[in-house]
Amino acid sequence: MKTKKPLHIVKIGGNIIDNDAELNQFLVDFNLLDGDKILVHGGGKSASKMAQSLGLEPKMIDGRRITDDKMLEVVVMMYAGWINKSIVAKLQSLKCNAVGLCGADGNSIEAEKRKITTVDYGFVGDITKVNSAFIINILNQNSVPVFSAITHDKNGQLLNTNADTIASELAIALAENFEVSLWYCFEKQGVLSTIEDENSVIEKLDLNLYEQLKSNKNIHSGMIPKLDNSFNSLSKGVQSIKIGHHQMLQKNAQKHTTLVL
Amino acid sequence: MKTKKPLHIVKIGGNIIDNDAELNQFLVDFNLLDGDKILVHGGGKSASKMAQSLGLEPKMIDGRRITDDKMLEVVVMMYAGWINKSIVAKLQSLKCNAVGLCGADGNSIEAEKRKITTVDYGFVGDITKVNSAFIINILNQNSVPVFSAITHDKNGQLLNTNADTIASELAIALAENFEVSLWYCFEKQGVLSTIEDENSVIEKLDLNLYEQLKSNKNIHSGMIPKLDNSFNSLSKGVQSIKIGHHQMLQKNAQKHTTLVL
Secondary structure, three states, X not given: OOOOEEEEEEEEOHXXXXXXXXXXXXXXXXXXXXXXXXXXXXXXXXXXXXXXXXXXXXXXXXXXXXXOHHHHHHHHHHHHHHHHHHHHHHHHHOOOOEEEEOOOHHHOEEEEEOOOOOOOOEOEEEEEEEOHHHHHHHHHOOOEEEEEOEEEOOOOOEEEXXXXXXXXXXXXXXXXXXXXXXXXXXXXXXXXXXXOOOOOEOOEEOHHHHHHHHHOOOOOOOHHHHHHHHHHHHHOOOOEEEEEEHHHHOOOOOOOEEEOO | OOOOEEEEEEEEOHHHHOOHHHHHHHHHHHHHOOOEEEEEEOOOOHHHHHHHHOOOOOOEEOOEEOEOHHHHHHHHHHHHHHHHHHHXXXXXXXXXXXXXXXXXXXXXXXXXXXXXXXXXXXXXXXXXXXXXXXXXXXXXXXXXXXXXXXXXXXXXXXXXXXXXXXXXXXXXXHOOOEEEEEEEEEOOOOOEOOOOOOOOEOOEEEHHHHHHHHXXXXXXXXXXXXXXXXXXXXXXXXXXXXXXXXXXXOOOOOOOEEXXX
Protein backbone atom coordinates (compact mmCIF):
# COMPACT_ATOMS: atom_id res chain seq x y z
CA MET A 1 0.00 0.00 0.00
CA LYS A 2 1.26 3.43 -0.97
CA THR A 3 2.11 5.66 2.00
CA LYS A 4 -0.25 8.57 2.20
CA LYS A 5 0.97 12.14 2.63
CA PRO A 6 0.01 13.84 5.86
CA LEU A 7 -2.69 16.52 5.73
CA HIS A 8 -3.72 18.80 8.59
CA ILE A 9 -7.27 20.09 8.64
CA VAL A 10 -7.68 22.77 11.30
CA LYS A 11 -10.99 24.27 12.33
CA ILE A 12 -11.02 27.54 14.26
CA GLY A 13 -14.02 28.98 16.01
CA GLY A 14 -15.42 32.36 16.77
CA ASN A 15 -13.34 33.25 19.82
CA ILE A 16 -10.11 33.38 17.85
CA ILE A 17 -11.67 35.21 14.93
CA ASP A 18 -13.01 37.93 17.23
CA ASN A 19 -9.55 38.59 18.71
CA ASP A 20 -7.01 40.02 16.28
CA ALA A 21 -3.87 39.31 18.34
CA GLU A 22 -4.90 35.70 18.99
CA LEU A 23 -5.82 35.20 15.35
CA ASN A 24 -2.44 36.50 14.20
CA GLN A 25 -0.58 34.18 16.62
CA PHE A 26 -2.73 31.26 15.56
CA LEU A 27 -2.00 31.89 11.86
CA VAL A 28 1.75 31.91 12.59
CA ASP A 29 1.40 28.53 14.36
CA PHE A 30 -0.84 27.16 11.60
CA ASN A 31 1.67 28.18 8.96
CA LEU A 32 4.41 26.25 10.81
CA LEU A 33 2.55 22.93 10.58
CA ASP A 34 4.51 20.61 8.32
CA GLY A 35 3.06 19.51 5.02
CA ASP A 36 -0.31 20.01 3.39
CA LYS A 37 -2.97 21.85 5.29
CA ILE A 38 -6.50 23.23 5.13
CA LEU A 39 -8.09 25.85 7.38
CA VAL A 40 -11.83 25.92 8.10
CA HIS A 41 -13.27 28.92 9.90
CA GLY A 42 -16.58 29.94 11.37
CA GLY A 43 -17.58 33.55 11.73
CA GLY A 44 -17.59 34.38 15.40
CA LYS A 45 -19.88 37.14 16.49
CA SER A 46 -19.26 39.17 13.34
CA ALA A 47 -22.41 38.07 11.52
CA SER A 48 -24.64 38.76 14.52
CA LYS A 49 -22.99 42.14 15.07
CA MET A 50 -23.35 43.06 11.40
CA ALA A 51 -26.98 41.91 11.40
CA GLN A 52 -27.66 44.13 14.41
CA SER A 53 -25.95 47.11 12.71
CA LEU A 54 -28.33 46.55 9.79
CA GLY A 55 -31.33 46.39 12.10
CA LEU A 56 -31.84 42.64 11.67
CA GLU A 57 -32.58 40.61 14.76
CA PRO A 58 -30.53 37.36 14.89
CA LYS A 59 -32.88 34.41 15.38
CA MET A 60 -31.52 31.34 17.17
CA ILE A 61 -33.22 28.04 18.06
CA ASP A 62 -31.26 25.62 20.28
CA GLY A 63 -28.05 27.54 19.65
CA ARG A 64 -28.50 27.34 15.89
CA ARG A 65 -28.97 30.39 13.75
CA ILE A 66 -32.10 30.67 11.65
CA THR A 67 -30.90 31.87 8.27
CA ASP A 68 -33.54 33.84 6.39
CA ASP A 69 -32.68 35.58 3.09
CA LYS A 70 -31.41 38.76 4.75
CA MET A 71 -29.30 36.80 7.23
CA LEU A 72 -27.89 34.62 4.42
CA GLU A 73 -26.59 37.77 2.73
CA VAL A 74 -24.97 38.89 6.00
CA VAL A 75 -23.44 35.48 6.67
CA VAL A 76 -22.06 35.12 3.13
CA MET A 77 -20.60 38.62 3.08
CA MET A 78 -18.97 38.27 6.50
CA TYR A 79 -17.82 34.61 6.37
CA ALA A 80 -16.94 34.17 2.68
CA GLY A 81 -16.07 37.86 2.25
CA TRP A 82 -14.46 39.89 4.98
CA ILE A 83 -13.29 37.15 7.37
CA ASN A 84 -12.17 34.73 4.67
CA LYS A 85 -10.24 37.29 2.63
CA SER A 86 -8.70 38.91 5.73
CA ILE A 87 -7.37 35.50 6.81
CA VAL A 88 -6.08 34.80 3.29
CA ALA A 89 -4.25 38.17 3.15
CA LYS A 90 -2.70 37.56 6.60
CA LEU A 91 -1.54 34.06 5.58
CA GLN A 92 -0.11 35.46 2.34
CA SER A 93 1.92 37.94 4.41
CA LEU A 94 3.44 34.87 6.16
CA LYS A 95 4.34 33.41 2.72
CA CYS A 96 1.59 30.81 3.04
CA ASN A 97 -0.10 30.53 -0.35
CA ALA A 98 -3.67 30.60 0.93
CA VAL A 99 -6.72 30.35 -1.35
CA GLY A 100 -10.05 31.38 0.15
CA LEU A 101 -12.95 29.18 -0.85
CA CYS A 102 -16.55 28.42 -0.06
CA GLY A 103 -18.30 25.21 -1.03
CA ALA A 104 -19.65 26.75 -4.25
CA ASP A 105 -16.11 27.44 -5.53
CA GLY A 106 -15.05 24.61 -7.81
CA ASN A 107 -18.26 22.89 -6.60
CA SER A 108 -16.05 21.73 -3.74
CA ILE A 109 -18.82 21.10 -1.17
CA GLU A 110 -22.36 20.30 -2.22
CA ALA A 111 -25.22 20.49 0.25
CA GLU A 112 -28.99 20.41 0.40
CA LYS A 113 -31.23 22.85 2.20
CA ARG A 114 -32.18 21.35 5.54
CA LYS A 115 -35.64 19.83 5.38
CA ILE A 116 -38.31 21.55 7.44
CA THR A 117 -39.40 19.37 10.37
CA THR A 118 -40.55 21.09 13.53
CA VAL A 119 -38.19 23.96 12.81
CA ASP A 120 -37.44 25.77 9.54
CA TYR A 121 -33.78 26.68 9.79
CA GLY A 122 -33.97 28.62 6.52
CA PHE A 123 -30.98 28.63 4.18
CA VAL A 124 -28.95 26.08 6.13
CA GLY A 125 -27.10 23.32 4.30
CA ASP A 126 -26.51 19.70 5.13
CA ILE A 127 -23.50 18.44 3.22
CA THR A 128 -24.18 15.77 0.60
CA LYS A 129 -20.81 15.55 -1.19
CA VAL A 130 -17.22 16.76 -1.05
CA ASN A 131 -15.51 16.91 -4.46
CA SER A 132 -11.98 16.19 -3.39
CA ALA A 133 -10.33 16.33 -6.86
CA PHE A 134 -10.59 20.13 -6.96
CA ILE A 135 -9.24 20.48 -3.42
CA ILE A 136 -6.39 18.02 -4.06
CA ASN A 137 -5.37 20.03 -7.11
CA ILE A 138 -5.14 23.20 -4.99
CA LEU A 139 -3.05 21.30 -2.40
CA ASN A 140 -0.80 19.91 -5.15
CA GLN A 141 0.11 23.50 -6.09
CA ASN A 142 1.45 23.98 -2.56
CA SER A 143 -1.54 26.15 -1.88
CA VAL A 144 -3.59 26.14 1.31
CA PRO A 145 -7.38 26.11 0.99
CA VAL A 146 -9.14 28.33 3.55
CA PHE A 147 -12.81 27.37 3.74
CA SER A 148 -15.58 29.58 5.03
CA ALA A 149 -18.71 27.87 6.33
CA ILE A 150 -20.81 28.43 3.20
CA THR A 151 -21.87 25.72 0.73
CA HIS A 152 -24.31 25.57 -2.20
CA ASP A 153 -27.04 23.30 -3.57
CA LYS A 154 -25.91 23.26 -7.25
CA ASN A 155 -29.13 25.09 -8.16
CA GLY A 156 -27.73 28.53 -7.43
CA GLN A 157 -28.58 28.65 -3.74
CA LEU A 158 -25.85 29.45 -1.21
CA LEU A 159 -26.30 27.77 2.18
CA ASN A 160 -25.04 28.54 5.67
CA THR A 161 -23.31 25.39 6.94
CA ASN A 162 -21.83 24.30 10.26
CA ALA A 163 -18.05 24.79 10.19
CA ASP A 164 -17.37 21.73 12.42
CA THR A 165 -19.26 19.58 9.94
CA ILE A 166 -17.39 21.08 6.99
CA ALA A 167 -14.09 20.19 8.70
CA SER A 168 -15.15 16.63 9.45
CA GLU A 169 -16.64 16.01 5.99
CA LEU A 170 -13.48 17.36 4.33
CA ALA A 171 -11.44 15.09 6.61
CA ILE A 172 -13.47 12.01 5.70
CA ALA A 173 -13.37 12.74 1.96
CA LEU A 174 -9.63 13.45 1.93
CA ALA A 175 -8.75 10.46 4.14
CA GLU A 176 -8.84 8.37 0.95
CA ASN A 177 -5.79 10.24 -0.35
CA PHE A 178 -4.11 11.61 2.77
CA GLU A 179 -3.26 10.66 6.33
CA VAL A 180 -5.56 13.26 7.87
CA SER A 181 -5.08 14.94 11.25
CA LEU A 182 -8.15 16.92 12.22
CA TRP A 183 -7.76 19.70 14.79
CA TYR A 184 -10.73 21.39 16.43
CA CYS A 185 -9.60 24.62 18.07
CA PHE A 186 -11.91 26.36 20.50
CA GLU A 187 -11.79 28.48 23.64
CA LYS A 188 -11.17 25.63 26.13
CA GLN A 189 -8.17 23.35 26.67
CA GLY A 190 -10.12 20.29 25.55
CA VAL A 191 -13.13 18.19 26.45
CA LEU A 192 -13.75 18.59 30.21
CA SER A 193 -14.88 15.78 32.50
CA THR A 194 -16.43 18.42 34.79
CA ILE A 195 -17.88 21.38 32.93
CA GLU A 196 -17.10 23.84 35.74
CA ASP A 197 -13.45 22.74 36.06
CA GLU A 198 -11.24 24.12 33.28
CA ASN A 199 -8.44 21.81 34.44
CA SER A 200 -10.42 18.61 34.07
CA VAL A 201 -9.27 18.09 30.48
CA ILE A 202 -9.71 14.50 29.32
CA GLU A 203 -6.48 13.56 27.53
CA LYS A 204 -7.85 10.50 25.74
CA LEU A 205 -11.54 10.28 25.02
CA ASP A 206 -12.93 7.01 23.65
CA LEU A 207 -16.47 6.17 22.63
CA ASN A 208 -17.26 4.38 25.93
CA LEU A 209 -16.20 7.32 28.05
CA TYR A 210 -18.03 9.68 25.69
CA GLU A 211 -21.30 7.75 26.07
CA GLN A 212 -20.81 7.75 29.84
CA LEU A 213 -20.18 11.52 29.99
CA LYS A 214 -23.19 12.16 27.78
CA SER A 215 -25.49 10.10 29.99
CA ASN A 216 -24.12 11.89 33.11
CA LYS A 217 -24.80 15.20 31.32
CA ASN A 218 -21.16 16.17 31.81
CA ILE A 219 -20.88 17.12 28.15
CA HIS A 220 -22.91 20.13 27.18
CA SER A 221 -25.14 20.60 24.15
CA GLY A 222 -22.67 22.49 21.91
CA MET A 223 -20.01 19.79 22.30
CA ILE A 224 -22.29 16.92 21.32
CA PRO A 225 -22.53 17.59 17.55
CA LYS A 226 -18.77 18.37 17.49
CA LEU A 227 -17.95 15.03 19.16
CA ASP A 228 -20.53 13.06 17.19
CA ASN A 229 -18.96 14.45 14.01
CA SER A 230 -15.52 13.60 15.29
CA PHE A 231 -16.18 9.99 16.21
CA ASN A 232 -17.94 9.58 12.87
CA SER A 233 -14.79 10.90 11.11
CA LEU A 234 -12.53 8.56 13.09
CA SER A 235 -14.64 5.57 12.14
CA LYS A 236 -14.38 6.63 8.48
CA GLY A 237 -10.60 6.66 8.21
CA VAL A 238 -9.45 9.99 9.66
CA GLN A 239 -6.13 9.27 11.36
CA SER A 240 -6.17 11.59 14.34
CA ILE A 241 -8.53 14.07 15.97
CA LYS A 242 -7.50 16.59 18.60
CA ILE A 243 -9.74 19.07 20.40
CA GLY A 244 -8.36 21.98 22.40
CA HIS A 245 -7.23 25.57 22.56
CA HIS A 246 -5.57 26.83 19.39
CA GLN A 247 -2.23 26.96 21.21
CA MET A 248 -2.15 23.14 20.91
CA LEU A 249 -0.77 23.65 17.37
CA GLN A 250 2.49 24.93 18.84
CA LYS A 251 5.39 22.49 19.01
CA ASN A 252 5.43 22.26 22.84
CA ALA A 253 1.75 21.67 22.75
CA GLN A 254 -0.19 22.09 25.94
CA LYS A 255 -2.98 19.86 27.18
CA HIS A 256 -5.70 18.85 24.79
CA THR A 257 -8.08 15.99 24.13
CA THR A 258 -7.23 13.23 21.66
CA LEU A 259 -10.13 11.13 20.44
CA VAL A 260 -9.76 7.37 20.06
CA LEU A 261 -12.31 4.81 18.96
CA MET B 1 5.28 28.96 -32.99
CA LYS B 2 2.76 26.98 -30.99
CA THR B 3 -0.85 28.05 -31.51
CA LYS B 4 -2.25 29.58 -28.38
CA LYS B 5 -5.60 28.52 -26.97
CA PRO B 6 -8.31 31.18 -26.97
CA LEU B 7 -9.23 32.78 -23.64
CA HIS B 8 -12.14 35.16 -23.07
CA ILE B 9 -11.81 37.70 -20.27
CA VAL B 10 -15.12 39.42 -19.65
CA LYS B 11 -15.61 42.39 -17.37
CA ILE B 12 -19.10 43.28 -16.20
CA GLY B 13 -20.04 46.50 -14.50
CA GLY B 14 -22.48 47.66 -11.92
CA ASN B 15 -25.60 48.00 -14.03
CA ILE B 16 -25.81 44.28 -14.75
CA ILE B 17 -24.99 43.32 -11.17
CA ASP B 18 -27.79 45.50 -9.82
CA ASN B 19 -30.37 43.81 -12.09
CA ASP B 20 -31.02 40.15 -11.29
CA ALA B 21 -32.79 39.25 -14.54
CA GLU B 22 -30.08 40.87 -16.68
CA LEU B 23 -27.34 39.23 -14.63
CA ASN B 24 -28.92 35.80 -15.06
CA GLN B 25 -29.21 36.28 -18.84
CA PHE B 26 -25.65 37.53 -19.03
CA LEU B 27 -24.35 34.48 -17.12
CA VAL B 28 -26.15 32.16 -19.56
CA ASP B 29 -24.47 33.98 -22.48
CA PHE B 30 -21.09 34.00 -20.73
CA ASN B 31 -21.33 30.26 -20.10
CA LEU B 32 -21.93 29.68 -23.82
CA LEU B 33 -18.63 31.30 -24.85
CA ASP B 34 -16.37 28.63 -26.30
CA GLY B 35 -13.19 27.67 -24.52
CA ASP B 36 -11.42 29.07 -21.49
CA LYS B 37 -12.86 32.10 -19.79
CA ILE B 38 -12.51 34.45 -16.84
CA LEU B 39 -15.11 36.80 -15.42
CA VAL B 40 -14.20 40.06 -13.66
CA HIS B 41 -16.89 41.95 -11.81
CA GLY B 42 -17.26 45.25 -10.06
CA GLY B 43 -19.78 45.83 -7.36
CA GLY B 44 -22.41 48.15 -8.67
CA LYS B 45 -24.27 50.23 -6.16
CA SER B 46 -24.26 47.45 -3.56
CA ALA B 47 -21.28 48.76 -1.59
CA SER B 48 -22.63 52.31 -1.44
CA LYS B 49 -26.06 51.03 -0.43
CA MET B 50 -24.58 48.79 2.26
CA ALA B 51 -22.41 51.64 3.52
CA GLN B 52 -25.47 53.84 3.80
CA SER B 53 -27.38 51.13 5.68
CA LEU B 54 -24.46 51.06 8.12
CA GLY B 55 -24.53 54.82 8.50
CA LEU B 56 -21.30 55.37 6.54
CA GLU B 57 -21.23 58.18 4.05
CA PRO B 58 -19.64 57.13 0.71
CA LYS B 59 -16.85 59.56 -0.17
CA MET B 60 -16.03 60.10 -3.85
CA ILE B 61 -13.44 62.32 -5.54
CA ASP B 62 -13.60 62.60 -9.35
CA GLY B 63 -15.85 59.54 -9.53
CA ARG B 64 -13.44 57.44 -7.49
CA ARG B 65 -14.36 56.02 -4.13
CA ILE B 66 -12.25 56.95 -1.12
CA THR B 67 -11.73 53.70 0.74
CA ASP B 68 -11.19 54.20 4.45
CA ASP B 69 -10.96 51.19 6.81
CA LYS B 70 -14.73 50.95 7.32
CA MET B 71 -15.40 51.26 3.60
CA LEU B 72 -12.76 48.63 2.83
CA GLU B 73 -14.64 46.16 5.04
CA VAL B 74 -17.89 46.97 3.21
CA VAL B 75 -16.27 46.67 -0.21
CA VAL B 76 -14.55 43.36 0.60
CA MET B 77 -17.66 41.82 2.10
CA MET B 78 -19.89 42.90 -0.78
CA TYR B 79 -17.54 42.38 -3.74
CA ALA B 80 -15.49 39.35 -2.63
CA GLY B 81 -18.31 37.98 -0.47
CA TRP B 82 -21.94 38.33 -1.43
CA ILE B 83 -21.65 39.36 -5.11
CA ASN B 84 -18.75 37.03 -5.93
CA LYS B 85 -20.25 33.95 -4.28
CA SER B 86 -23.73 34.65 -5.67
CA ILE B 87 -22.29 34.76 -9.19
CA VAL B 88 -20.28 31.58 -8.55
CA ALA B 89 -23.38 29.72 -7.29
CA LYS B 90 -25.41 30.90 -10.31
CA LEU B 91 -22.67 29.77 -12.73
CA GLN B 92 -22.43 26.41 -10.94
CA SER B 93 -26.19 25.96 -11.49
CA LEU B 94 -25.43 26.35 -15.25
CA LYS B 95 -22.77 23.58 -14.94
CA CYS B 96 -19.99 26.15 -15.28
CA ASN B 97 -17.28 25.23 -12.78
CA ALA B 98 -16.72 28.73 -11.42
CA VAL B 99 -14.15 29.53 -8.72
CA GLY B 100 -14.52 32.87 -6.95
CA LEU B 101 -11.24 34.66 -6.29
CA CYS B 102 -9.80 37.95 -5.19
CA GLY B 103 -6.21 38.98 -5.84
CA ALA B 104 -5.09 37.70 -2.42
CA ASP B 105 -6.20 34.15 -3.28
CA GLY B 106 -3.21 32.20 -4.52
CA ASN B 107 -1.43 35.58 -4.52
CA SER B 108 -2.95 35.94 -7.97
CA ILE B 109 -2.90 39.76 -8.16
CA GLU B 110 -0.39 41.84 -6.19
CA ALA B 111 -0.85 45.56 -5.74
CA GLU B 112 0.49 48.48 -3.78
CA LYS B 113 -1.51 51.04 -1.86
CA ARG B 114 -1.88 54.10 -4.03
CA LYS B 115 0.61 56.77 -3.04
CA ILE B 116 -0.82 59.90 -1.49
CA THR B 117 -0.43 62.89 -3.80
CA THR B 118 -3.03 65.64 -3.66
CA VAL B 119 -5.65 63.05 -2.72
CA ASP B 120 -5.46 60.15 -0.26
CA TYR B 121 -7.63 57.48 -1.86
CA GLY B 122 -7.19 55.24 1.20
CA PHE B 123 -7.00 51.48 0.75
CA VAL B 124 -6.93 51.54 -3.03
CA GLY B 125 -4.54 49.28 -4.91
CA ASP B 126 -2.50 49.81 -8.04
CA ILE B 127 -1.61 46.46 -9.58
CA THR B 128 2.08 45.55 -9.59
CA LYS B 129 2.01 41.90 -10.69
CA VAL B 130 -0.29 39.16 -11.95
CA ASN B 131 0.83 35.64 -11.05
CA SER B 132 -0.51 33.78 -14.02
CA ALA B 133 0.69 30.27 -13.07
CA PHE B 134 -1.99 29.94 -10.38
CA ILE B 135 -4.71 31.22 -12.73
CA ILE B 136 -3.57 28.96 -15.58
CA ASN B 137 -3.74 25.96 -13.26
CA ILE B 138 -7.36 26.80 -12.41
CA LEU B 139 -8.15 27.17 -16.14
CA ASN B 140 -6.44 23.85 -16.87
CA GLN B 141 -8.92 22.14 -14.55
CA ASN B 142 -11.73 23.40 -16.81
CA SER B 143 -12.62 25.81 -14.06
CA VAL B 144 -13.62 29.44 -14.59
CA PRO B 145 -12.04 32.07 -12.35
CA VAL B 146 -14.46 34.79 -11.23
CA PHE B 147 -12.49 37.77 -9.91
CA SER B 148 -13.84 40.42 -7.59
CA ALA B 149 -12.13 43.81 -7.66
CA ILE B 150 -10.06 43.26 -4.51
CA THR B 151 -6.27 42.75 -4.42
CA HIS B 152 -3.64 42.66 -1.66
CA ASP B 153 -0.19 44.08 -0.95
CA LYS B 154 1.47 40.83 0.29
CA ASN B 155 1.77 42.42 3.75
CA GLY B 156 -1.69 41.45 4.87
CA GLN B 157 -3.53 44.48 3.51
CA LEU B 158 -6.52 44.01 1.21
CA LEU B 159 -6.98 46.77 -1.38
CA ASN B 160 -9.95 48.03 -3.36
CA THR B 161 -8.94 47.93 -7.03
CA ASN B 162 -10.51 49.13 -10.26
CA ALA B 163 -12.22 46.21 -12.01
CA ASP B 164 -11.43 47.52 -15.53
CA THR B 165 -7.74 47.55 -14.62
CA ILE B 166 -7.92 44.04 -13.16
CA ALA B 167 -9.42 42.82 -16.45
CA SER B 168 -6.77 44.51 -18.57
CA GLU B 169 -3.85 43.42 -16.38
CA LEU B 170 -5.12 39.82 -16.39
CA ALA B 171 -5.43 40.06 -20.18
CA ILE B 172 -1.87 41.34 -20.61
CA ALA B 173 -0.38 38.72 -18.27
CA LEU B 174 -2.28 35.83 -19.85
CA ALA B 175 -1.58 36.98 -23.44
CA GLU B 176 1.78 35.19 -23.11
CA ASN B 177 -0.03 31.86 -22.91
CA PHE B 178 -3.39 32.47 -24.57
CA GLU B 179 -4.97 34.29 -27.48
CA VAL B 180 -6.91 36.70 -25.28
CA SER B 181 -10.21 38.37 -26.20
CA LEU B 182 -11.10 41.06 -23.69
CA TRP B 183 -14.74 42.12 -23.41
CA TYR B 184 -15.81 45.21 -21.49
CA CYS B 185 -19.55 45.07 -20.87
CA PHE B 186 -21.34 48.18 -19.69
CA GLU B 187 -24.71 49.89 -19.98
CA LYS B 188 -24.17 51.41 -23.46
CA GLN B 189 -23.87 49.79 -26.90
CA GLY B 190 -20.25 50.88 -27.25
CA VAL B 191 -18.08 53.97 -27.42
CA LEU B 192 -20.22 56.83 -28.75
CA SER B 193 -18.98 59.50 -31.14
CA THR B 194 -21.63 61.85 -29.73
CA ILE B 195 -22.29 61.38 -26.04
CA GLU B 196 -25.96 62.34 -26.30
CA ASP B 197 -26.67 59.96 -29.20
CA GLU B 198 -26.98 56.33 -28.10
CA ASN B 199 -26.95 55.28 -31.77
CA SER B 200 -23.60 56.88 -32.55
CA VAL B 201 -21.66 53.72 -31.69
CA ILE B 202 -18.17 53.72 -33.20
CA GLU B 203 -17.67 50.25 -34.69
CA LYS B 204 -13.89 50.45 -35.01
CA LEU B 205 -11.96 52.77 -32.74
CA ASP B 206 -8.27 53.27 -33.40
CA LEU B 207 -5.76 55.35 -31.47
CA ASN B 208 -5.96 58.30 -33.89
CA LEU B 209 -9.73 58.57 -33.64
CA TYR B 210 -9.49 58.09 -29.88
CA GLU B 211 -7.08 61.02 -29.52
CA GLN B 212 -9.34 63.13 -31.72
CA LEU B 213 -12.47 62.30 -29.68
CA LYS B 214 -10.61 63.04 -26.46
CA SER B 215 -9.44 66.44 -27.70
CA ASN B 216 -13.01 67.22 -28.87
CA LYS B 217 -14.24 66.20 -25.39
CA ASN B 218 -16.57 63.69 -27.04
CA ILE B 219 -15.35 60.97 -24.69
CA HIS B 220 -16.32 61.50 -21.09
CA SER B 221 -14.17 61.10 -17.98
CA GLY B 222 -15.27 57.57 -16.96
CA MET B 223 -14.45 56.17 -20.41
CA ILE B 224 -10.92 57.56 -20.52
CA PRO B 225 -9.26 55.19 -18.02
CA LYS B 226 -11.19 52.27 -19.59
CA LEU B 227 -9.92 53.15 -23.05
CA ASP B 228 -6.38 54.02 -21.90
CA ASN B 229 -6.26 50.58 -20.23
CA SER B 230 -7.61 48.96 -23.35
CA PHE B 231 -5.15 50.50 -25.82
CA ASN B 232 -2.37 49.65 -23.39
CA SER B 233 -3.54 45.99 -23.37
CA LEU B 234 -3.72 45.89 -27.18
CA SER B 235 -0.17 47.18 -27.47
CA LYS B 236 0.95 44.46 -25.05
CA GLY B 237 -0.30 41.45 -26.99
CA VAL B 238 -4.01 41.18 -26.20
CA GLN B 239 -5.65 39.90 -29.39
CA SER B 240 -9.02 41.61 -29.38
CA ILE B 241 -10.91 44.14 -27.28
CA LYS B 242 -14.62 44.81 -27.55
CA ILE B 243 -16.64 47.36 -25.62
CA GLY B 244 -20.42 47.29 -25.49
CA HIS B 245 -23.61 46.14 -23.86
CA HIS B 246 -23.42 42.65 -22.31
CA GLN B 247 -25.75 41.36 -25.03
CA MET B 248 -22.76 41.56 -27.42
CA LEU B 249 -21.71 38.14 -26.03
CA GLN B 250 -24.66 36.53 -27.77
CA LYS B 251 -24.02 34.76 -31.06
CA ASN B 252 -25.99 37.26 -33.19
CA ALA B 253 -24.14 40.03 -31.51
CA GLN B 254 -25.48 43.52 -31.79
CA LYS B 255 -23.47 46.69 -32.32
CA HIS B 256 -20.39 47.24 -30.25
CA THR B 257 -16.99 48.93 -30.47
CA THR B 258 -13.89 47.00 -31.48
CA LEU B 259 -10.58 48.61 -30.63
CA VAL B 260 -7.72 48.53 -33.11
CA LEU B 261 -4.26 49.98 -32.81
